[in-house]
Amino acid sequence: xxxxxxxxxxxxxxxxxxxxxxxxxxxxxxxxxxxxxxxxxxxxxxxxxxxxxxxxxxxxxxxxxxxxxxxxxxxxxxxxxxxxxxxxxxxxxxxxxxxxxxxxxxxxxxxxxxxxxxxxxxxxxxxxxxxxxxxxxxxxxxxxxxxxxxxxxxxxxxxxxxxxxxxxxxxxxxxxxxxxxxxxxxxxxxxxxxxxxxxxxxxxxxxxxxxxxxxxxxxxxxxxxxxxxxxxxxxxxxxxxxxxxxxxxxxxxxxxxxxxxxxxxxxxxxxxxxxxxxxxxxxxxxxxxxxxxxxxxxxxxxxxxxxxxxxxxxxxxxxxxxxxxxxxxxxxxxxxxxxxxxxxxxxxxxxxxxxx
Numbered sequence: 001x002x003x004x005x006x007x008x009x010x011x012x013x014x015x016x017x018x019x020x021x022x023x024x025x026x027x028x029x030x031x032x033x034x035x036x037x038x039x040x041x042x043x044x045x046x047x048x049x050x051x052x053x054x055x056x057x058x059x060x061x062x063x064x065x066x067x068x069x070x071x072x073x074x075x076x077x078x079x080x081x082x083x084x085x086x087x088x089x090x091x092x093x094x095x096x097x098x099x100x101x102x103x104x105x106x107x108x109x110x111x112x113x114x115x116x117x118x119x120x121x122x123x124x125x126x127x128x129x130x131x132x133x134x135x136x137x138x139x140x141x142x143x144x145x146x147x148x149x150x151x152x153x154x155x156x157x158x159x160x161x162x163x164x165x166x167x168x169x170x171x172x173x174x175x176x177x178x179x180x181x182x183x184x185x186x187x188x189x190x191x192x193x194x195x196x197x198x199x200x201x202x203x204x205x206x207x208x209x210x211x212x213x214x215x216x217x218x219x220x221x222x223x224x225x226x227x228x229x230x231x232x233x234x235x236x237x238x239x240x241x242x243x244x245x246x247x248x249x250x251x252x253x254x255x256x257x258x259x260x261x262x263x264x265x266x267x268x269x270x271x272x273x274x275x276x277x278x279x280x281x282x283x284x285x286x287x288x289x290x291x292x293x294x295x296x297x298x299x300x301x302x303x304x305x306x307x308x309x310x311x312x313x314x315x316x317x318x319x320x321x322x323x324x325x326x327x328x329x330x331x332x333x334x335x336x337x338x339x340x341x342x343x344x345x346x347x348x349x350x351x352x353x354x355x356x
Contacts, residue, residue, distance in 0.1 A: 026249075027052040027192055029241065030126070032063040032106070036133055038126070041163035042140040042156065044147045044245050046325070050117045051141075057106040063128045064091055065103045065114075067141070070122035072098035077127060077134030092129045100124065118143045123158050136160055147247055147325065148301070148355055180225070183277045188228060191239040192249070193218045196269075199240065200279060201225035206296040207244065208303065215267045215283040216255060217294065220248040220353075222301050247301055247355040252321035256285050257339070259314050288312050301355035302326060308348045316342040318351060326353040 026049050031039040039058075045051065055065045068076045079094040080087070091104045101116035118124060120143065127138035140158035142150050153159060183202050190197035194213035201207045208220040223244025258265055270282040280293045289310035294303050303326075309316070318340040320328035329352040333340040342349060 025050045025052060025192075026246075029054040029056055029111075029191075029239075030065065030139075031055075032057045032059045032065075032128070032137075034059055035162065036128070036137040037160070037162055038065075038128075038137065038139050039241075040139060041153065041159045042142065042150075042245075044142040044144065044150055044247070045118060046145060046323075047121050047143055048117070048119055049143070050115060052113070052115045054111055054113045055103050055106055056111045057108055060108050061130075062105050062107050063130055063133065063137070064093065064105050066093055066127050066129050067100040067102065067114075067116060068125045068127060069098045069100060070124055073125035073127050073134075073138060077129055080129040080134065081131060087131070092131065094129075105130065121145065125158070136162060139163065146356065147245070150245070181277070183279075184225065185274075185279055186226065186228070186240070188226070188240045190218070191242065198272075198279070199226050200294070202278075202294070202296040205244075206301070207242075208294060210279075210281060210294075212269045212281075214254065215269050215281070215285075216250060216253075217303075217305070218250055219246050220303055221246040222355075246325075248303075248325040248353060251324040252319035252338070255319045256290070257317040257319070258286050258288070258312065260317075297352070297354065303353045305351045305353065306348070307350070309346060312346075315344065316346065318342065320351070326355055328353060 026045050028043065030053060032055065033039050057063055066076060076094060076096060076098050079096055080092050083090060083092065083094060091102070093099060093102045101114045103112040103114050106112050118141065122143055124141040124143060125138055126141060127134050138160050140156065144150070180201070182204060183200060186199045188197060188199055189195065190199055190209045193209050194211045196212040198210040198212055199207065200210060205222055205224065207225050209218040211218045221242055221244040225243055227241040227243055254265065254267060256265060257263060265286045268284045270284065272279045272281045275293065278293055278295060280291055282291050284290065291308040293306045295306070297304060318330070319338065320335050320340055321338045328335060330340045331350040332346060333342050
């Protein structure tokens with residue numbers, strides 16, 4: 001057990017995958033910051049996604065956030081300017097079919113939450129329609145099944161000019177208690193994950209979130225690593241911010257099945273150790289030891305997941321469900337009906353996940 005970081009034993013029963021008819025959920029926080037800016041210049045979701053969004057106002061003036069249909073941002077902004085005496089009562093939001101959802105006006109230091117579903121593909125906008133703000137304070141929501149075709153940030157005409165920086169995201173530079181060397185790792189409170197989460201920066205641009213409680217990969221993103229400013233300032237009560245665009249979200253639950261493809265296993269997290277700075281996670285599945293290490297693709301967006309298995313009696317299945325943003329390529333076996341059946345006696349294998 002030398003070199004292992006013992007994280008305790010956590011028992012996790014994983015839920016079955018949701019049928020395709022269920023809406024996907026994305027939860028994120030966007031901050032209004034100094035200089036008439038949103039800290040997140042854009043994000044990408046798939047059609048049918050429910051977005052649970054919080055606007056946190058870190059600025060010293062009031063703001064709102066209005067989600068508009070494709071190609072309607074300027075029309076909504078100009079209509080808001082013409083509201084006259086009704087503007088304050090309406091939170092500077094016109095009654096318009098172009099408006100998908102909106103917050104009220106959020107005062108400095110306050111926050112508001114909204115929830116909405118984006119069914120159709122297109123480039124939606126989010127904009128502050130407070131007088132004088134809407135022409136420079138806005139971002140883009142790409143609703144697409146082909147996230148790889150989203151343009152580079154510095155060439156994106158749908159993002160405000162003051163958000164097109166070299167980092168690909170917010171001008172805010174996160175602080176860290178030490179100089180980051182990649183791969184980098186934090187045990188922290190991550191959005192859309194359990195309380196025992198681990199954020200891993202594989203490179204300055206490639207990162208993922210591992211849920212130690214559930215013993216599985218939750219999501220992966222490109223563009224940067226994490227910003228823990230809110231988490232630290234809030235004494236751990238607020239989640240860490242992701243810097244980048246999420247391209248993979250796990251939809252299949254815990255990936256292994258032993259014996260039959262529809263039987264959920266019993267999972268226990270044992271810890272991890274660092275090998276050349278890459279974490280190798282150690283857990284048991286129905287008492288069988290599993291070790292997993294995740295590395296970035298040599299080129300493009302994606303991950304290579306390397307597994308080592310203990311002795312297994314009977315067949316082993318690995319979940320490769322469609323609809324989570326990646327294409328799967330196993331080193332052994334073939335994908336059938338959303339599962340890879342590993343040949344009997346398999347001791348090690350890789351699953352390559354390539355962004356669609």
